[in-house]
Amino acid sequence: MTDMPTGLIRRGGAYSLRRRVPMDLIVVYDGRKEIVRALGTNDFAEAKRSHARLWVELDEEFEARRATLAVDPDAHIKRKLAEIRPLLARNANRDEPSAEEIECQIEEAQFSLRMCLEEEGEYERRELPRQRLLALLSVPNHLLTPEEQALKDLISDARFDVEKAKSALAKRPEPVQSPVPARLPPARRTAGIGASFDDLIAGWERDRSPQVRTVAAHKAVAQWFVDRTGVSNVRLATADDVRTFRTRLIEEGQTAANIRTKLSRLRTLFGYACEEGIIDTNPAANIRPPADKRPGKARLPWSADDLNILFSGPIHSAGSRPIRGRGEAAYWLPLLALFSGARLEELAQLRRGDIREEPYEVDEETDGLAWCIDINTGPDGNNHVKNAGAIRLIPLHPTLINLGFLKYAQSNSDPNALLFPDLKPNGEDRHGAKWGEWFSTYRRSIGLNDSRKVFHSLRHTFKDYCRGSKLEERVQRQLMGHAPIDVGDTYGVGFGYADLVSGIRAYRVPRLATIAPPASSLG
Structure with a gap:
């Protein structure tokens, strides 16, 4: 019988290292009791060599963490905060979500x-x-x-x-009260030196380094504001001007979603002006977008009948793989969204190593392992995630495993390889954008014509079925990457992966017909 080293395990044909975290270091590892590392091979001899090397590296890592903990018991918390803050800053400068991401x-x-x-x-x-x-x-x-x-x-x-x-x-001196000059007609209110929107946006672009498209969008909104209010001097803009801007947009027939986006971008620019001391208060801070009262605007979840039509279509029933469907992405992305609640881009940018096993505590005496989808910022930190709360683990639903998703995910042993390599990023490095356009065309081709039911609606569907499956609200929010309502609901702070595993295993999609596995999983 082959001598299996301690901690060397085999899952799904490939080897991994599994090692318990020392009791005094569990807090440093955010409450995790075990470390599982994929060795990237199915060859036993190679796995033994990698296992021995990694075991020594973990010994050294444990000692380094222990030394840090002795010097500063709160070092791990400070480290986590340091990791999260740049992410929040980076996401603050990103474009608002697309029309298909209203939620x-x-x-x-x-x-x-x-x-x-x-x-x-x-x-x-x-x-x-x-x-x-x-x-x-x-x-x-x-x-x-x-x-x-x-x-x-x-x-x-x-x-x-x-x-x-x-x-x-x-300590600031009292301001000298001067008579307030009468407001000039819009055509006469021109910008002073350093107070024009062009100057403001140039400074914002220099300091924030937003994407080219983001800069263009904010320049366009600034021009809209100037054209509709006559105010080109940032220092002269008031809340009344912003209200006038909102009113003009409503009169022009702009949708509530578009007005919300324009006000948000305007608020960003005025916020930067406040930070730079150009103005004292943000005139757009408390200006609300109009309520969208048009019937039928909100995205709707998919019904069981809709889902059965989708999964009985040629992609899932006949093995069809259209060129624009990008290979196996056409089959797996809708299923992953329905059984994980993840956003399209979160799924489209996944790598092989993001499908992994995570240890959890079954009970006081028993530990378990459960496969999960690891939503993270990527090896280079450039993955598109909405915010710090969107970084999360989503246990794999049994339906996905039964359909062969693990076999597909493990077909490439390179952990950094894209899970859906046929998805090509657009100019904003988004892997799911073009695919999302194709999916809208495909669903219409099979009779799903309701424009309120788009790919992002599968996220709404997941939320509804979570409620129907009696999942706790805190578990639902963690699975979907929503901010926790209470501080104790944060993963790693009084909240365990076991709760998520139990939640996903309880998740049901009523009246869903049997889905045929892809041909690639039948071999």
């Missing part, structure tokens, strides 16, 4: 979050958790968990910044 656009609209929450009553309902967080300030650090200490640090830092700002404001 995501609403989720991330740069608007007054507190105002929205107060309207829904959510802000008041979180009063008790806020008081609990503030109570941490009076608790000695040695009585707190590392996560609680990190929260305490953040609250203290924020209070210090507020007091510092108040102190600086108090």
Whole structure:
């Protein structure tokens, strides 16, 4: 019998290393109790060599982490914050979602979050958790968990910044009151030096390094604003001007979604002007987009009948692979969306190594492994993810495994190889954009003509079936990459991968007919 080294396991034909994290380092590894690393080979001899080398590397890694923990117990939290902050900054400069991602656009609209929450009553309902967080300030650090200490640090830092700002404001001389000049007619209100929108956008582009398309979109919105208000001097713009701009757009028949996007971009530019000291307040900060009252505008989830039509079409029933469908992407992307809730681009940019096993605790005495989709920023940090909350693990649904998805994912042993190599990125490096256009054409060709039911609607469908399957709200939000309502619902902070595994295994799509596996999985 072949002598199998400790921690060398074989899953799906390929070898991996599985090693338990030392008890004193579990907190440094974000609560994970085991490390699983794919060795990228199905050859036993090669796997043994890779296993031995990686085992030594992990020994060294453990010692380094242990030394860091001894010097600074909160180092791992600071490291996580350092990783997340650049991601948030980078995503702040990205384009708003496309028309097929209205839900995501609403989720991330740069608007007054507190105002929205107060309207829904959510802000008041979180009063008790806020008081609990503030109570941490009076608790000695040695009585707190590392996560609680990190929260305490953040609250203290924020209070210090507020007091510092108040102190600086108090030292400023009182402004001299001057008569307010009458507002000039729009045609006479021209820009002063350094106060034009062109100057503002040039500075914003230099400091933020947005994509070329993003710059062009913001320049266009600025010109729209100037043309409709006559205000070309950033310093002279007021909230009334922004309201006038909104009114003009409504009168011109612009959709609520387009107006929302234009106001968001305008808000971004004025926000940058505030940061640079060009203006004191953002005139677009509290200007709401109009409500979309047109019937039939909202995206609709797919019904069971819709899904059965889709999965009985030529792609899934007859093995058809149109050129624009890009190979196996045509078969797997709709299924992955339905059984994971992931966004199109999150799926389109996946790599072989993003389909992996993740350990979890079955019970106090038993550990398990479950395959998952790892939504992350990619090996070079350039994957398109909406925000820090979108970085997540989604356990693979049994239906996907039964249809042969693991076999497909493991057909290439290179962990950095794209899972769907036929998907070519567009000018914005988005792998799913062109495919999404093809999918709209395909669904219409098989009789799915409702324009409110697009690929992104599968995400709505997943949400509805999560509710129907009685998944907890916190599990639903984690699976979909939504921000947690409570701090304790964050993965790794009182929240385990086991909860996600249980949730996915409980997820059901009622009345879904049997789906034929792809021909590639039958060999």
